[in-house]
Every structure is written in structure tokens, then in C-alpha cells.
Amino acid sequence: MKTSSSSSKYLLLTALMWSFAVTAAKAFRWPNDWAESHWMINYQFGIVKRGLPGALLAPLFRVVDPLVYGQSVIRIVAGVWFLALVCTVLYICFRIIRNDHFSITSILISFVFITSPVVVIFAHYNGYYDVLIVCIAALAGLFLLHDRVLLSAVTLSVGILVHETIFMVGYPSILFMVLLLQSKKASFTRWQSLVAAAVKRYWPIFVIPLLVFGALSVFQSLLLDSTELREKWVTELARYSFIENGKHVGVANALTTSFYGYLKDQIKMFIPRLTDISFVIRFGGSVLLVLVVAWRKIKRHPRRLFLMVCLLFITILPLTMHAVAWDMYRIWGYPLVAALLALWGISEIEVCREPADQAEPLWPVIMASMVIVGQIFLPAPIMSGAVERFPNIERVLLYLPAGVIVLVIAARFSAARNK
Numbered sequence: 001m002k003t004s005s006s007s008s009k010y011l012l013l014t015a016l017m018w019s020f021a022v023t024a025a026k027a028f029r030w031p032n033d034w035a036e037s038h039w040m041i042n043y044q045f046g047i048v049k050r051g052l053p054g055a056l057l058a059p060l061f062r063v064v065d066p067l068v069y070g071q072s073v074i075r076i077v078a079g080v081w082f083l084a085l086v087c088t089v090l091y092i093c094f095r096i097i098r099n100d101h102f103s104i105t106s107i108l109i110s111f112v113f114i115t116s117p118v119v120v121i122f123a124h125y126n127g128y129y130d131v132l133i134v135c136i137a138a139l140a141g142l143f144l145l146h147d148r149v150l151l152s153a154v155t156l157s158v159g160i161l162v163h164e165t166i167f168m169v170g171y172p173s174i175l176f177m178v179l180l181l182q183s184k185k186a187s188f189t190r191w192q193s194l195v196a197a198a199v200k201r202y203w204p205i206f207v208i209p210l211l212v213f214g215a216l217s218v219f220q221s222l223l224l225d226s227t228e229l230r231e232k233w234v235t236e237l238a239r240y241s242f243i244e245n246g247k248h249v250g251v252a253n254a255l256t257t258s259f260y261g262y263l264k265d266q267i268k269m270f271i272p273r274l275t276d277i278s279f280v281i282r283f284g285g286s287v288l289l290v291l292v293v294a295w296r297k298i299k300r301h302p303r304r305l306f307l308m309v310c311l312l313f314i315t316i317l318p319l320t321m322h323a324v325a326w327d328m329y330r331i332w333g334y335p336l337v338a339a340l341l342a343l344w345g346i347s348e349i350e351v352c353r354e355p356a357d358q359a360e361p362l363w364p365v366i367m368a369s370m371v372i373v374g375q376i377f378l379p380a381p382i383m384s385g386a387v388e389r390f391p392n393i394e395r396v397l398l399y400l401p402a403g404v405i406v407l408v409i410a411a412r413f414s415a416a417r418n419k
Contacts, residue, residue: 008409008412009102011405011408011409012094012097012102012107012405012406012409013090013094014405015401015402015405015406015409016090016093016094016110016111016114016402017086017090018401018402019111019114019115019399019402020086020089020090020114020119022395022398022399022402023114023115023116023119023120023123024082024086024119024120024122024123025123025389025390026120026123026380026388026389026390027120027121027123027124027380027382027386027388027389028123028124028126029123029124029126030075030078030126030127031074031075031078031126031127031128032127032247033242033243033244033245033247034128034247034250034251035074035078035125035126035127035128036070036071036074036127036240036242036243036247037237037243037247037248037250037251037252038050038053038054038127038128038129038251038255039053039054039057039074039077039078039127040054040066040070040074040236040237040240040243041054041233041237041251041255042054042055042057042058043055044058044236045229045232045233045236046224046229047216047219047224048224048229048233048255048256049161049164049216049220049255050129050161050162050163050164050255051161051255052158052161052162053129053132053162057073057077060073061073066240067239067240067241070240070242071240071242074127075127078126078127078131079126081131081132081135082122082123082126082131084131084135085122085131085134085135088134088135088138089113089114089119089134091138092138092340092341092344093110093113093114094110095344095347095348096109096110096343096344096347097110099347099348099350100347102409103360104360104365104410105293105360105361105364105365105368106293106347107406107409107410108364108365108368108369108372108406109289109290109293109343109364109368111368111372111402111406112286112289112290112368112371112372112375113286113290113336113340115372115375115376115399116283116286116333116336116375117282117283117333117375117380117381118283118333118336118337120380120382120388121329121330121333121380121381121382122134122333124380124382124383124386125330125383128330129162129163129165130163130165130330132159132162132163133159133162133163133165133166133169133170134169134170134337136155136156136158136159136162136166136170137156137159137166137169137170137171137173137174137341138170138341138344139155140152140153140155140156140159140170140174141173141174141177141341141344141345143155144174144177144178144181144202144205145177145345145348145349149202149204149205150204152174152204152205153204153205153207153208153209154208156170156171156174156205156208156209157208157209157212159171159209160209160212160213160216161212161216164213164216164217165321165334167209167213168317168318168320168321168334169318169334169337169338170337170338170341171209172313172314172317172338173314173338173341173342173345174205174341175205175206175314176307176310176311176314176342176345177342177345177349178198178202178205178206179194179195179198179307179310180307180345180346180349181198181202181349182194182197182198182201182202183301183303183307184349184350185197185201187302188302188303189302191303191306194303194306217258217259220258220259221258221259221260224256224258226256226257226258229256230252230253230256233248233251233252233255233256234248234249234252237251237252259324262324262325263323263324266322266323266324266325266326267323267324269322269326270322270323273322273328273331274319274322276328278381279328279332279381281378282332282378282380282381283332283333283335283336285367285370285371285374286336286371286375287315287335287336287339289364289367289368289371290336290339290340290343291311291312291315291339292364292367293343293364294308294311294339294342294343294346295308296364297343297346297347298346311339311342314338314342315335315338315339315342316335317338318331318334318335318337318338319331319332319334319335321334327383328381329380329381329382329383332381376395376399377392377395
């Protein structure tokens with residue numbers, strides 16, 4: 001179906017970029033001491049989780065003195081990766097919109113993510129590896145969509161070496177895409193047959209990242225001399241004057257503590273974290289909306305119930321990290337990331353096409369508009385008691401240009417779709 005002019009599409013992309021910038025600006029900051037410590041961790045004392053980014057940065061520090069320029073280098077690298085996140089999110093959102101023929105629902109769903117607390121948290125946690133795993137997961141998905149199965153598996157495995165969180169956030173979304181792709185190749189009467197065929201066809205994605213994660217977990221739990229390695233990294237990180245507030249000790253402890261060690265220490269807080277109503281309110285509406293839109297796109301599929309159960313599972317799965325980690329803000333944002341990646345896969349693979357003449361329902365538009373307004377004015381939960389920038393009046397003025405563009409373009413595309 002033909003849509004409006006390309007100038008309207010560029011205007012829409014500009015509105016997406018502007019809204020992302022405004023949302024991020026509410027809490028953007030330079031990498032804190034915890035993030036800076038992570039970038040200085042590498043493999044010089046042996047294998048350690050999350051050591052890959054620092055190992056890739058280490059050759060630069062043989063040329064540039066890290067004691068003098070370490071903080072500046074980290075800020076530059078973190079800034080580049082944050083720009084990569086912006087490009088990644090904009091690409092995914094624009095693809096969802098384009099694949100849905102620029103429907104008002106798809107446009108608003110994109111703005112739901114871009115104005116969400118997840119973007120605020122990513123900006124506030126600038127320099128953390130969350131940004132990297134989103135970009136890596138999206139790249140793995142892109143490889144998969146272009147039938148580069150081995151490249152996708154290797155990319156996910158690299159992501160596990162960057163931060164093991166990708167095993168709970170990005171990896172399941174890619175597996176969901178695998179099921180979608182396989183379901184499009186043939187008709188399966190039973191979900192077991194679908195899974196078996198998917199494993200047979202896409203086995204590198206099922207096997208290689210799992211082996212890497214398993215090997216890292218076993219090494220961390222059984223083979224690593226955590227006490228000795230911890231002491232070495234505490235001493236090494238103490239050399240850098242820009243790492244303050246005792247974070248050199250905290251990061252050294254974090255990276256040398258096994259999964260089981262965290263589970264034993266944090267499991268008692270799992271239920272209170274999971275049932276915190278303030279986080280349910282802040283994140284629940286946007287996640288539910290993405291799931292509802294996803295259901296509308298797969299509801300005509302023969303295995304729709306199985307696919308929806310899988311989608312619910314990969315969306316809820318990241319919340320299990322409350323059992324091993326205390327940073328509730330970030331963990332509550334992960335389900336929306338997982339759901340958006342899955343929705344992107346659904347829009348690209350298009351397992352079942354909606355009738356061209358089907359009218360667009362009004363209720364998702366109303367629901368999305370309410371969620372966006374709520375996210376604009378309800379402060380996101382950010383750490384250390386920090387407060388978002390911009391009072392309410394300024395927020396209205398900052399988001400207003402994007403809102404006007406969306407209204408105008410949505411009207412144009414809606415008219416074009418109805419011709």
C-alpha cells in the first residue's frame with residue numbers, strides 16, 4: 001500500500017529522535033564510578049565475567065595513559081555506545097511503523113517506548129553495559145532475519161561475555177524470532193513439532209550461546225579462585241583516582257561473586273521486589289500495551305496460543321533477576337525491552353497478514369495515548385535519590401513539537417491507508 005511522501009517519513013523520524021533526546025535528557029549523566037570500574041576490568045588476571053569490553057579497550061590504554069586519560073576515554077566510549085543505542089531503538093521503532101504501513105497504533109507504540117522510564121534509566125545509567133546488550137541483541141536479531149544463523153549465534157555469545165544479563169533479556173527474544181521464522185516455513189499441527197523443527201534448523205542459536213553461558217557459570221562457580229582475583233582487582237582499580245566512593249571494592253566483589261552466591265544472598269528479597277506496586281504502575285501499562293498489540297498481530301496464526309505463551313514467558317523472564325540482583329530500577333525496565341524486540345520480530349516476519357481493508361481499532365490508540373502522557377509526567381525511578389530534570393510546563397513544551405508532528409503525519413497516513 002502506498003503511503004504519504006517521504007518527507008512525512010523523515011518528519012516522523014525526526015519526531016522520534018527529538019522525543020528520545022528529551023526523554024534521555026531528563027536524567028542523562030556521565031558514567032558513574034561503578035560504570036567506570038567495569039570498563040577497567042579485563043582478562044589480565046584471568047577469565048572474569050563482563051571482562052570483554054575492558055579487554056577490547058585495553059590496547060588503547062597501552063597508547064594512552066589510563067591513569068591520566070582513563071575517565072575521558074570511558075566517557076567517549078560510553079557516549080558512542082549511547083548513540084548506538086539511539087540508532088538501534090530508532091531503527092527498530094521505524095521498522096515496526098513501516099511494516100505496519102504507518103498505522104497510528106504502531107506510531108504510538110514506538111512513542112510509548114521512547115517516552116518510557118526505560119529510556120530515562122538507560123540515560124541515567126550511561127556507561128553501564130545495558131546499552132551494549134540491547135544493541136548486541138538487536139544485531140543478532142538482524143543477522144537472524146537475514147538468515148545469518150551462525151553470525152547471530154556468535155553475536156549472542158559475545159553478548160554473554162559482555163554482560164550475562166543478555167541471556168535473560170535479549171537471547172529469549174531472539175529464540176522467539178526463531179519460532180516465528182520456523183512457523184512461517186511450514187504448517188505445524190503441534191507446538192512440539194514446531195520447536196523440534198526450529199531446533200534442527202537453527203541449532204547454532206540454541207546451542208552456542210547456551211554453551212558459552214554454561215561454561216562461564218561453571219567456571220565462575222567451581223574453577224575461579226575468587227578471593228585471589230578479587231584482591232588483585234581491588235588493588236588494580238585503586239590505582240585510578242577517578243574511581244571513588246569505594247566502588248573499586250564493590251565492582252571487584254560483584255564480578256568475582258558467582259550466580260549461586262548472589263542467589264543465596266538476594267533470594268529473600270525476590271517477592272517484595274516483584275510485588276512493589278510503584279514499579280508495576282510505572283512499567284506495567286507499557287508492557288501490557290505492547291503485548292496486546294503483539295497478540296493482535298499473531299491471533300490468526302494456527303499456533304497463536306503457543307506463541308503468545310512464549311511471548312509472555314520471555315517478557316516476564318527478566319523479572320526473575322530480582323532473585324539475584326538488587327537494582328530494581330533496571331530490572332523492571334527489561335520486560336519492555338524484551339517485548340519490543342519480540343514485536344519487532346513479529347512485524348518483520350509477518351507470520352499472518354491482517355486484511356488490508358480491516359479498520360484500525362480506536363482503543364489501542366486511546367490506551368497508548370494515556371500511557372505516553374503518564375510516562376511524560378510520572379517521574380522514572382532513578383538511583384541515589386536523583387531527580388529528573390524539567391518541570392511539567394517545560395516537559396509539555398519540549399514534547400509538543402513531536403506531538404504536533406505525530407498528529408499531522410498520522411492523519412496523512414491514515415487518509416492514505418483508507419483510500
